[in-house]
Amino acid sequence: MFGRVGQYLLISPVHLLLIAFILVPSLYVGWLSFHSATFGGTAEFVGFANYLTLLGDRNFWRASLNTFVIVNLIVYIELALGLAIALLFARGVPMTKVMVAIVLLPYAVSEVVAIVMWRYVFDPSAGIVNLALQGMGLPIVEWAINPTHALGLVVLISVWQNLPFTFILIYTARLGLPKDIYEAADLDGGSPWKIFRHVTIPLLMPAIMVAVMFRYIFAFRIFSEVWLLTEGGPARMTEVLAVYLYRSAFRYHDFGVASATGWAMVLLSFAIAALYLRAMYRRMFT
Numbered sequence: 120m121f122g123r124v125g126q127y128l129l130i131s132p133v134h135l136l137l138i139a140f141i142l143v144p145s146l147y148v149g150w151l152s153f154h155s156a157t158f159g160g161t162a163e164f165v166g167f168a169n170y171l172t173l174l175g176d177r178n179f180w181r182a183s184l185n186t187f188v189i190v191n192l193i194v195y196i197e198l199a200l201g202l203a204i205a206l207l208f209a210r211g212v213p214m215t216k217v218m219v220a221i222v223l224l225p226y227a228v229s230e231v232v233a234i235v236m237w238r239y240v241f242d243p244s245a246g247i248v249n250l251a252l253q254g255m256g257l258p259i260v261e262w263a264i265n266p267t268h269a270l271g272l273v274v275l276i277s278v279w280q281n282l283p284f285t286f287i288l289i290y291t292a293r294l295g296l297p298k299d300i301y302e303a304a305d306l307d308g309g310s311p312w313k314i315f316r317h318v319t320i321p322l323l324m325p326a327i328m329v330a331v332m333f334r335y336i337f338a339f340r341i342f343s344e345v346w347l348l349t350e351g352g353p354a355r356m357t358e359v360l361a362v363y364l365y366r367s368a369f370r371y372h373d374f375g376v377a378s379a380t381g382w383a384m385v386l387l388s389f390a391i392a393a394l395y396l397r398a399m400y401r402r403m404f405t
Contacts, residue, residue: 145385152378162375169379178355179380182363185270189359190338192274193281194331200278201285201330206319209293219290226283234347237276262348266356273344273357281337285330292326293319325399332395336388360384 152169154162173179204222212218225233241248241260249259262269300322304314320327342361345351351358351366358366360380368377 148378148381151374152382154375156374157372165375169375170383172376173379173383178358179360179363181355182351182358182360185357186339186341186359186361189270189274189277189341190335193277193338193341194334196274196278197282197285197334198327198331200282201289202323202327204282204286205290205293206315208290222286223283225280228280230280230343231347233280234276234344237272237279238348241272264353266353269349269357273341273348276344277338277341281334285334288326288330289323292323296322328395328399332392332399335391335395339384339388339391 151162153164153166155165155168156162208215208219208222228236240246241262243249243259243261243263252259260268260272262272296319300318301314304318309317340361341359342365345357345359345362346365349357351362361384364377364380364384367373367380
């Protein structure tokens with residue numbers, strides 16, 4: 120009706136928003152990453168000096184390692200739990216709608232509220248979890264002073280809040296699988312494990328890969344959980360890349376290094392997404 124020009128005009132507002140709020144700021148940050156800049160100062164071109172600063176900063180490498188470990192734990196724990204719960208619900212549970220709503224409930228809680236809630240639950244001196252551990256004669260979770268405990272709590276909080284995303288993708292995909300395939304597998308004498316391995320997983324693989332790809336990208340930007348719990352301490356031992364970026368920009372006012380950190384995160388996210396998109400393309404179209 121409108122022709123090709125009319126179709127482009129209809130979607131042009133979306134494109135303009137993407138250009139104004141994503142492309143232009145991204146290009147500016149990329150430009151800034153090659154300059155030395157701070158509050159009230161004139162940006163001075165320094166080439167790749169900011170990127171070399173990152174490569175020579177042990178705090179950057181520690182933040183990168185923390186991010187790598189946290190992201191992989193978050194993504195694959197979420198995947199395992201989301202897949203298990205989705206398959207359980209697909210087999211049938213009492214009051215399915217209510218149970219699904221309960222599983223989705225953490226996604227409706229504000230991120231800051233959720234973190235503060237978990238922080239009080241695990242408070243070293245008065246938290247209900249640590250009091251229970253003390254009552255059983257077990258060591259408490261000392262997340263305020265123990266980096267390993269702190270990063271473990273960060274993983275727990277992120278998994279709890281974002282599990283509904285992975286669950287709903289896999290659950291809806293499972294409900295869409297044809298029943299006759301499972302009936303045929305049963306008639307062929309397939310055991311539950313073989314049906315799971317050779318039927319369910321291959322058919323769910325596109326949804327699983329989409330869930331993993333998006334959770335990798337989102338988890339890679341993890342910030343609130345770490346910042347509100349420890350601010351990267353003690354001694355920057357729990358710092359992740361997003362916290363390193365924030366500290367560089369708003370504590371040390373080094374916008375060049377912060378911009379270089381941001382672009383490093385973008386490139387790593389693109390690399391992860393490209394790997395999964397390539398795998399999805401091979402699986403679905405070749």
